[in-house]
Amino acid sequence: MLRWMIFDQELIAYFSTGKVQPHATVAQFVAELVGTAKETSGPKLDAAIREAFPPEFAAKLVGKAMHDRVDDDPFLWGESEEPRAVDPGFFVYATEIDWEKGTLWADWIPDERQRVEFFFQDEEVLSTEFEMADFEALFAGLKFQLNQIEMLLPNFQMPAANIVSTDRLEKPRAIGRPPKWNWEGALAFVISQAQLPDGLPTGPGAQARIEEMMSGWFLEEAGDTPAPSLVRQRAATIIRSLERPETPRIT
Secondary structure, X not given: OHHHHHHOOOOOEEEEEEEEEEEEEOHHHHHHHHHHHOOOOOHHHHHHHHHHOOHHHHHHHOOOOOOOEEEOOOEEEOOOOOOEEEXXXXXXXOOEEEOOOOEEEEEEEOOXXXXXXXXXXXXXXXXXXXXOOEEEEXXXXXXXXXXXXXXXXXXXXXXXXHEEOHHHOOOOOOOOOOOOOOHHHHHHHHHHHHOOOOOOOOOOOHHHHHHHHHHHHHHHHHOXXXXXXXXXXXXXXXXXXXXXXXXXXXX
């Protein structure tokens, strides 16, 4: 019953600790280098990898088979922080849920092309530097808000360890996590730049320059920037809009 109520977003699930690990395969990064090196493994491919990638990342690829896994930096939180609300999609894809221990493990969360946005609205948790990545997740310390349990399940005896008081949370959410980043403000800034005489950058390298513009705006306004992968997604959308051919008007 609890799982269904989380699916239906009648209950918000919080966890005290969590780890969301983005990962991809070696093939996603080196496939284009195989043609140059003329081998799928070996010293020539390793040399091409070292030339194409920074040393730290190249070390993750050199000497590996095409199907081997490559990890990006995980998204982590711990008990020193407030319990974090988790999107219902993690329960949809959960490999194992132990309600008594308050743990959830999902060995596979699909990449952004396959995810249903309704179930995954917390972009920060699923951020990654990789162009396309799958994820695995491990959460512990499952908790629910006391007022929600009392209202929805008045006769349900929830262990005290699984209860979090509302005053410990910054703000409860109805659907999804409140966005951390002001994307509307960043988009408004980009639009304002389009009105200047030079307009927005076009041609080769245009997307990278728009990414720099957006990251610079966030740094100035918020003192921090979203993950590059999140900026890249928005910049790519802008570029696609600029490059979309105009539909001829029929008169």
